[in-house]
Amino acid sequence: INSKLPHVGTTIFSVMSALANENKAINLSQGFPDFAASEYLLERLNYHATAGRNQYAPMNGVPELREAIADLIGDCYGRKVDAETEITLASGATEALFVAVQAIIRPGDDVILLDPAYDSYEPAITLAGGSCTRLSLVPPRYQPDWQQIEDSIKPNTRLIMVNSPHNPTATAFTDSDWRELERIADKHNLLVISDEVYEHIVFERERNSAHRYPGLAERTFVVSSFGKTFHVTGWKLGYCVAPPALSEEFRKVHQFVTFTSFTPAQYAVADMLTEKRDEVHALGAFYQRKRDCFIHAMRGSRFELLPSAGTYFVLADYSALSDLNDVDYCHQLTREHGVAAIPLSVFYETPPESRIVRFCFAKREQTLIDAAARLKTL
């Protein structure tokens, strides 16, 4: 078949989770919690399903949830968002990202991506007929090089996609990064997709977002996901916040991709946002304890853990342990040592010469301690 995505295989997350299951390894690869979501949230899901809220939700999402999201954004970032015209629910951030790209990218348009980039971005652009300019975040701290980014803008550059807090490097934009992005996008009239699915998971710093920068907010699709925030990645409930004209285009596509998302979950999450808002604000501290538990448990190991400022991931340099490339090393680690991780190189167009893997610490403490015990024998 004449593939539309000739260079795309099965996503690394499916590959590594399958390998972990096959080998009964501790799965620190694909990012998902191994602990239960809040009882209140589960009770509300059951409540709304039992109360008969089981038919199609409105295409844009139930009003209760859109209002609750608008309120949360005001609370966290001081931006006033109109729930009616600027917020659209989607089946996960993955759908929202895909839809935003389809809504704005035409054949001939170019999109700037910053490597390592989440693996769903480029295929969405390719399917829309666009091309990508992939620049690298600068190691060892994986900062954006804004001068290089600005220099790479071409007449057909239409969009830049950013992700903060960043998967897989666990870094987060500084205020000056956001300001540079705002300046450059405005000066060159670029649209922005800001993937903020880990927005509430930051350590030793305040949450930040494109929402906080008015010049950015007016040209940005901000994408987030309740999968991360409420420990329910399988619910696939995300959303896009964008100014009315952009939201209108987004909705034209969304209505023919999924039309709408699982109704009872929308009501349950709305209740969670109104009644248990504190849990959102406490999420950073919650994951910081897990991060620190893993770092502590890994003391004495020959892996060098890199700083993790946000997300539920931490990178680890294994140069002291093996000369294998990171893909082979992740396979060996899973098969022979019973811990699954994600190789970093798969998120690059041109991977650097590093030997780095990503561990997910969205796990029970015992899981993290058991995994570290295995890793420390290496």
Ligand code: PMP
């Ligand atoms: N963007 C990033 C950076 C992610 O890490 C993920 C999921 N882990 C997504 C998007 C997709 O989120 P969802 O599961 O809500 O589709």
Ligand code: GLN
């Ligand atoms: N985003 C998750 C991760 O980075 C995986 C999501 C998926 O499996 N599609 O691990």
